[in-house]
Each structure stands twice: as C-alpha cells, then as structure tokens.
Amino acid sequence: MATCTRTVWKVLAGCQRQLLRAGGSVYAAASQNAPRSLPGRTFASVRPVKKVKKREQKEEKKEKRVINNKDRDEPYGKTPRAPVDDVYILKYYARTIYDAEEAIDMLKGFPVLDFTPPDQPLYIDLRLDMKLEKKKKVEPFISTLLLPHPFRTETNTVVVFTEDANQAKFALENGAVFAGGEELVEKILDDDISADYYVAVPEVLPKIFPLKNKLRKKFPKNSRGSVGIHILKMLDLFKTCHVFTVDSECYVRTQIATLNMPKEHILANMKTILADVCSHRPANLGPFVERAIVSSQASEALWFKTDNLLPKPAEE
Numbered sequence: 001m002a003t004c005t006r007t008v009w010k011v012l013a014g015c016q017r018q019l020l021r022a023g024g025s026v027y028a029a030a031s032q033n034a035p036r037s038l039p040g041r042t043f044a045s046v047r048p049v050k051k052v053k054k055r056e057q058k059e060e061k062k063e064k065r066v067i068n069n070k071d072r073d074e075p076y077g078k079t080p081r082a083p084v085d086d087v088y089i090l091k092y093y094a095r096t097i098y099d100a101e102e103a104i105d106m107l108k109g110f111p112v113l114d115f116t117p118p119d120q121p122l123y124i125d126l127r128l129d130m131k132l133e134k135k136k137k138v139e140p141f142i143s144t145l146l147l148p149h150p151f152r153t154e155t156n157t158v159v160v161f162t163e164d165a166n167q168a169k170f171a172l173e174n175g176a177v178f179a180g181g182e183e184l185v186e187k188i189l190d191d192d193i194s195a196d197y198y199v200a201v202p203e204v205l206p207k208i209f210p211l212k213n214k215l216r217k218k219f220p221k222n223s224r225g226s227v228g229i230h231i232l233k234m235l236d237l238f239k240t241c242h243v244f245t246v247d248s249e250c251y252v253r254t255q256i257a258t259l260n261m262p263k264e265h266i267l268a269n270m271k272t273i274l275a276d277v278c279s280h281r282p283a284n285l286g287p288f289v290e291r292a293i294v295s296s297q298a299s300e301a302l303w304f305k306t307d308n309l310l311p312k313p314a315e316e
Contacts, residue, residue, distance in 0.1 A: 015078065035113060055296065063127055065093070082116075088298075094305060096305050097303055097304065097305055098303065098305070100267060100270065100304045100305065100308070100309055101263065103294050103302040103304040104263050104294070104305050106302060107294065107295070107296050107299055107302065109246055110296065110298075110299040111259065111296075111298075114298060116296075116297075116298040116299075118259060119256045119258050119259060119260040119299055120258065120296050120297040121258055121296065121297050122255065122256055122257045122259050122261075122266065122294065122295075122296050123255050123294070123297075124252075124253075124254065124270065124273070124293065124294050125252070125253050125292070125295070125296055125301070126253075126274075126277065126291070127250040127287055127291040128246070128250045128251070128252065128281075129250075129286070130249065130250050130281075131285075132281070132285065133285070138280055138281050140243045140245070140247075141245070141246055141280055142224065142246075143156065143243070143244055143245075143276050143277070143280075144224055144237065144238070144241050144242075144243050145242055145243050145273075145276050146240065146241060146242070146312070147269045148265075148268045148272055149261065149265035149266075150242070151255070151256075151257050151258050151261065151269075152240070155175070155239045156195075156196040156197055156238055156240070157179045157195040158175065158176050158177065158195055158199060158234075158235055158238045159176065159177060159188075159195040159197075160176045160178070160179040160180075160199055160200070160231060160234075161184065161197045161198065161199070161200035162179060162180070162200070162201045163181040163182075163207075164201075167179075167201065169232055170232075171235065174231075175230055175235050175239055177195055178193055178195070181204055181207060181208075182207045182208070184208075185210055185211055188214060188215075188297060189211070189214055196218075196238075197226065197238040198218050198219065198220055199220055199227070199231070199234040199238060199299055200220040200226070200227055201231070202228075202229070205220065208220075225237060226238070242254075242273075254273065256269045256270050257269050257270075259296050274289065274310055275310070278310055287306075287310070289306050291303070292304055292305075292306045
C-alpha cells in the first residue's frame with residue numbers, strides 16, 4: 001500500500017512540472033533562469049577586407065627606378081672606371097690587380113713613407129684550384145726547393161744517417177752537424193741531438209724507424225728528397241733549401257725574399273716558387289693559381305697578375 005502511494009505522488013509531481021513548463025509565460029517573472037532579451041546593438045560591425053588578387057598586386061607594383069651614371073661625378077656602386085687620384089673610397093671601385101714588377105716597386109716605396117725597416121720580409125699568398133678530373137683533388141703537399149737568390153743568412157743544420165764510416169766522415173766534412181747510424185737514435189730520443197733536417201741512405205731506414213713518431217714530418221722520406229745515395233747532393237739542398245706547405249687545403253703562404261733585395265732577384269724567386277707550385281697539377285686543366293697577393297711585413301697587400309710568371313703549357 002505504501003508503494004502505491006509513492007507511485008501516485010511521483011505521477012502527480014511530474015504532471016505539475018509539465019503544467020509549469022507549458023504555462024511559462026505566466027510564471028516568467030518568477031523564473032530566475034528565464035532568458036532575458038538583449039538591447040539592440042549600438043556599435044557598427046567591421047567591414048570585411050576584400051582580398052586583392054595576385055594579378056592586381058602585380059599591376060600595383062611600381063617600376064624600378066633606373067639611375068643613369070653616365071654623367072655622374074661620383075660613381076654609384078662599384079664601377080670599372082679607374083679613380084682620378086690616389087685618395088678614393090675602396091668600396092666604390094673594383095680591386096686593382098697590378099703587374100708583378102709594378103707591385104714590387106710600390107712595396108719598395110712604402111717603407112720610406114711609413115718609416116719601416118727596408119729589409120723587412122716579403123711574402124706571397126696564393127690560393128690554388130685543387131680540383132682534378134672526375135671529382136678528384138690534389139692532395140696538400142710539402143715542397144722543398146733551392147731559390148736562385150737565397151735570403152736567409154744562416155744555414156740549416158742537417159743530420160746524416162749512415163752506417164758507413166767513410167760516408168759519415170764525408171758528411172761531416174761537407175757541413176753535417178752529426179753523422180752516424182743506430183747509435184744516434186737514443187740521443188735524438190733524449191733530445192741530446194736536434195737539427196732542422198734529417199737525411200739518410202736507404203740501408204739505414206729500418207734501424208732508425210723508432211724515430212718516426214719523434215721526428216714526424218722531418219723523418220727521412222723518398223718523396224721529400226731526404227733519402228738517397230748522393231749525400232753531398234742532399235746536404236747542398238737541405239743546408240740552403242726553402243720549404244713551403246699547402247695550408248687550409250688550398251693556400252700557400254711563404255716568404256720569397258727581403259724588401260731590400262734587387263727587384264730582379266725578387267722576381268726570380270717568385271717565378272721559381274710559382275713554377276714549383278704549378279708542377280703539382282697538370283697544366284692542361286687550366287690555371288692552378290686563382291689569386292696571388294704580395295706584401296711585406298708592415299705594408300698593405302697588393303693583388304698581382306701571374307700570367308707572365310707562370311710556365312706556359314706545351315703546345316701539342
């Protein structure tokens with residue numbers, strides 16, 4: 001009986017809720033959740049931006065202004081015209097490339113104006129094209145040569161490795177600081193003996209092999225001319241030789257002379273070094289030297305032409 005009574009009350013409560021919903025306008029004032037009407041809009045809406053087509057944008061582009069430099073006193077940007085005097089803004093003119101003779105004459109005149117020593121070293125800086133055929137490259141190399149006009153006042157110290165007593169005596173008589181065989185290995189490892197260059201005869205190479213890590217690039221090698229049977233020839237080469245290497249994969253920076261040497265001697269040394277550099281790449285692949293700079297220790301660098309100094313390829 002209690003269950004039936006509860007069911008009847010649930011039905012009556014549901015009917016009451018339905019009547020209240022149907023007559024919402026009557027009880028709107030008493031309802032707190034009833035929606036309220038908003039006032040009219042008092043502001044203007046933003047006007048949508050009209051998209052401009054690409055064709056219209058192209059038409060709106062202005063034509064580029066063409067500047068006529070024909071009758072202009074000062075150049076606009078870099079110009080092939082030569083400057084009027086020796087005082088000008090570098091960025092407005094193309095870099096001047098001098099002949100080798102003219103560049104040396106200019107460098108010889110700089111110490112007088114700058115009050116620098118006239119016997120300062122003279123250097124060249126070369127950038128090489130190391131490319132070969134079929135995506136190959138020239139390996140960085142070390143070159144040893146004799147200059148026609150040496151500029152060093154001191155001779156290099158040379159050690160000769162040989163097991164022959166007569167050869168060791170002959171080497172000492174012709175300028176070697178030390179000469180001997182296996183007995184020199186321990187002295188060199190202990191830093192009791194040191195020299196600028198080391199040469200050897202082929203028979204003694206296996207006995208001095210422990211010095212390879214100690215001497216590194218100075219260790220006697222066939223490709224550098226420091227291994228051979230002609231001891232006198234090797235001594236004459238390494239006592240007064242000039243050595244240069246390829247750094248940073250394509251650059252050669254080396255001293256060629258001193259500024260107080262005659263111009264003819266400087267040019268002869270320059271030609272010798274350029275010829276030796278070009279011998280490491282076939283001439284039929286084009287010019288090996290891309291850029292050449294000459295400068296002294298306290299002067300500015302001057303670009304110079306190498307066409308007249310480089311060896312010409314043989315005609316077929």
